[in-house]
Amino acid sequence: MIENIKNAIIRFKRSPAFTGFALFGFALILNIIIRGPAVFFSAQSMGTLFSKNAPIILVTMAQAVLLITGTLDISIGIQLALVNVVVIMLPQELGVSIPVAWLIGILVSLAISAVGGFLVAVLRIPSLLATFALTFVVMGINVLIMNVPQGSVPKAYYSTYDSLLFGFLPVAALMILGVALIWAVVKRTKFGKHIYAVGADPKKAFAAGINPTGTIMKAFLFKGFITGIAGIALTLMIASGNPLQVESYGLKSLAACIIGGLGFGGWGSMASGVYGVGFLVLIQNAVYYFFNFLQGTIVGFQITSYWQNFISDLIIMLGLLMTTVTARGQREALKQGISRQIKRGDKHAKES
Amino acid sequence: MQKSLKKDHVTVIKIQSFIKTNPAGMTFVIAILLLVLTFILRPNSLNTNTFSSIILLTMLLSFAAAGQTLVLIGGGLDFTVGAVMSSAAVMTTFMMQGQDGKLLPVLGVVLLIGLVVGVINGISTVKIGLPAMIVTMAISNLVARAQYLFAADGKSLGYAGPSFIRSVSYKFGGIVPSIIFYAILIWGIMFYLLKRSVFGKQLYLVGDNKEAAKLSGIKVNKIIILSYIFSGLLSAFAGMLGAAYMTVVSAQVFDRYAFQSLIAVIVGGTALSGGVGTYTGSIAGAFLMVVLSNGLTALALPDPIKNISYGVIMILLLFAYNRTSAVRE
Numbered sequence: 106m107i108e109n110i111k112n113a114i115i116r117f118k119r120s121p122a123f124t125g126f127a128l129f130g131f132a133l134i135l136n137i138i139i140r141g142p143a144v145f146f147s148a149q150s151m152g153t154l155f156s157k158n159a160p161i162i163l164v165t166m167a168q169a170v171l172l173i174t175g176t177l178d179i180s181i182g183i184q185l186a187l188v189n190v191v192v193i194m195l196p197q198e199l200g201v202s203i204p205v206a207w208l209i210g211i212l213v214s215l216a217i218s219a220v221g222g223f224l225v226a227v228l229r230i231p232s233l234l235a236t237f238a239l240t241f242v243v244m245g246i247n248v249l250i251m252n253v254p255q256g257s258v259p260k261a262y263y264s265t266y267d268s269l270l271f272g273f274l275p276v277a278a279l280m281i282l283g284v285a286l287i288w289a290v291v292k293r294t295k296f297g298k299h300i301y302a303v304g305a306d307p308k309k310a311f312a313a314g315i316n317p318t319g320t321i322m323k324a325f326l327f328k329g330f331i332t333g334i335a336g337i338a339l340t341l342m343i344a345s346g347n348p349l350q351v352e353s354y355g356l357k358s359l360a361a362c363i364i365g366g367l368g369f370g371g372w373g374s375m376a377s378g379v380y381g382v383g384f385l386v387l388i389q390n391a392v393y394y395f396f397n398f399l400q401g402t403i404v405g406f407q408i409t410s411y412w413q414n415f416i417s418d419l420i421i422m423l424g425l426l427m428t429t430v431t432a433r434g435q436r437e438a439l440k441q442g443i444s445r446q447i448k449r450g451d452k453h454a455k456e457s
Numbered sequence: 458m459q460k461s462l463k464k465d466h467v468t469v470i471k472i473q474s475f476i477k478t479n480p481a482g483m484t485f486v487i488a489i490l491l492l493v494l495t496f497i498l499r500p501n502s503l504n505t506n507t508f509s510s511i512i513l514l515t516m517l518l519s520f521a522a523a524g525q526t527l528v529l530i531g532g533g534l535d536f537t538v539g540a541v542m543s544s545a546a547v548m549t550t551f552m553m554q555g556q557d558g559k560l561l562p563v564l565g566v567v568l569l570i571g572l573v574v575g576v577i578n579g580i581s582t583v584k585i586g587l588p589a590m591i592v593t594m595a596i597s598n599l600v601a602r603a604q605y606l607f608a609a610d611g612k613s614l615g616y617a618g619p620s621f622i623r624s625v626s627y628k629f630g631g632i633v634p635s636i637i638f639y640a641i642l643i644w645g646i647m648f649y650l651l652k653r654s655v656f657g658k659q660l661y662l663v664g665d666n667k668e669a670a671k672l673s674g675i676k677v678n679k680i681i682i683l684s685y686i687f688s689g690l691l692s693a694f695a696g697m698l699g700a701a702y703m704t705v706v707s708a709q710v711f712d713r714y715a716f717q718s719l720i721a722v723i724v725g726g727t728a729l730s731g732g733v734g735t736y737t738g739s740i741a742g743a744f745l746m747v748v749l750s751n752g753l754t755a756l757a758l759p760d761p762i763k764n765i766s767y768g769v770i771m772i773l774l775l776f777a778y779n780r781t782s783a784v785r786e
Binding site: 224228230231233234235237238239240241242243244245246247248249356359360363411412414415418419421422425426 | 764769
């Protein structure tokens with residue numbers, strides 16, 4: 106029995122998610138110290154934490170799937186805004202009922218992800234550059250659909266999103282749980298295995314009879330599905346529409362995945378991404394309450410939100426540096442993956 | 458029928474080999490074609506103002522692309538270019554307050570910013586071993602945040618000195634902006650670095666094959682860190698000149714230059730994998746990027762359409778220049 110537990114701990118320590126878990130644990134303890142366990146774990150505080158951060162957590166989960174497949178999508182943030190704009194404008198302008206609008210929102214997200222997948226998998230443009238260019242296109246589409254921030258969501262919808270099920274379970278957390286369950290099922294299918302194989306080495310995967318183009322395409326579609334749900338969560342969170350928002354989620358989700366211990370391709374799990382984004386979210390939370398605490402106790406202590414942002418970014422940077430100290434395996438996978446990302450991308454390189 | 462097909466095929470191969478062997482020339486040709494197209498579609502945009510602003514913006518982007526070229530040839534990637542430029546611009550206006558006498562201290566501080574960021578970039582990528590893409594993105598985030606500590610609410614803090622402004626945007630004969638003097642300086646430095654110096658030769662070798670370079674006695678880490686430092690210094694200087702061009706500067710004003718410079722350099726034929734590339738190509742790439750955005754502005758398209766066309770054209774350029782090899786190869 107004890108032996109089993111010991112083995113399980115050792116296995117967990119060697120697993121890709123461990124780095125992220127260690128950092129996540131650190132951030133969690135920091136939060137508990139600053140706010141006190143009773144306040145921090147109260148249903149209300151947990152509810153706020155989840156409802157304010159569900160979109161970025163879901164987006165990071167989507168990004169994690171792509172990273173495991175050995176690719177990435179930097180335009181994922183602006184795609185959230187696209188879903189948001191569609192979901193707001195359809196009921197407002199065309200009188201579509203809200204559930205139908207949500208469905209169409211997810212379909213739109215699938216479509217734009219299919220475009221991204223086409224650029225990366227079929228046209229074989231390096232994913233970073235392709236999806237950066239795609240950002241401009243999506244931005245344009247967003248503004249075409251909705252020129253200025255506007256719109257609203259019926260109160261029944263967003264108060265449900267903010268509410269707690271059975272008095273303790275945040276509805277926003279349920280959305281995250283749902284996506285995690287879907288991934289747990291998908292991971293065990295053939296497609297899930299192919300993702301890891303293609304991420305590790307597309308050439309070997311091809312030699313083994315897997316179609317890398319199709320697998321990357323499917324991974325993008327799966328990402329599009331999660332992004333669609335994240336877009337709906339975002340709409341419920343802000344209860345309005347804004348065509349040019351959360352563009353930074355692209356970079357943030359990428360950083361969260363790396364902090365959580367994901368490499369590029371074939372290495373890591375979605376849990377890594379969740380721990381990474383948990384670290385990000387909790388650090389921001391801790392910095393915010395810490396400065397509040399200082400302002401409350403020291404008379405005349407004033408600090409701008411710019412300092413808060415700067416310090417939380419600094420801690421995130423340190424977290425990024427920490428991962429390389431703790432996870433050598435990840436570092437190697439990451440370096441190889443990135444150089445593959447980039448080095449695959451050259452005509453001229455072959456001639457030299 | 459058969460014959461004409463063959464002929465077409467030969468032309469295609471010729472064009473392909475021209476693109477492959479002379480990316481800089483090809484980029485330049487595309488840029489000129491785009492410019493001509495713009496003038497045909499909008500004849501009234503054919504005036505001296507258009508030319509001088511194209512020259513000025515091309516020079517500015519080519520300065521930002523200079524450091525990026527060095528880092529890319531060395532096999533790295535520098536996303537801090539935009540953030541460093543913005544910080545340098547914010548710092549310039551903050552310190553100068555319209556006084557030309559402060560030029561030298563400003564230059565000192567601005568170059569120091571570039572140096573510090575360059576050193577951090579270099580050490581984090583080489584010594585700690587994080588991938589350049591991720592580290593420089595995170596550092597660029599930090600540098601961008603740091604600007605708000607000076608320029609809170611994104612407000613402008615002051616102005617560059619009047620003579621300094623004139624030294625950048627005075628127009629000789631109404632067309633040629635005086636920034637060309639800085640261009641001669643920076644292009645000269647780049648030419649020396651890449652073509653004449655030992656550093657340049659070693660940089661190409663390091664970018665091409667790190668192991669081989671190490672075995673032949675090159676201090677690989679030193680060369681890579683140096684390339685990041687040069688990039689930091691060059692983008693800081695570019696930001697300072699940018700402050701003179703923009704006159705009113707707010708935080709994050711040049712952040713877009715990070716990706717723009719990267720794409721300009723790639724379109725100009727520098728390989729993302731390192732070891733291949735010329736600065737002439739980067740200048741041509743910068744020219745193409747500027748002509749492209751000038752064309753979209755001249756057509757007076759609504760903003761969203763402009764964004765969409767910009768994105769689509771970039772995708773086409775990347776498709777033509779930077780495809781990955783097929784998995785079957």
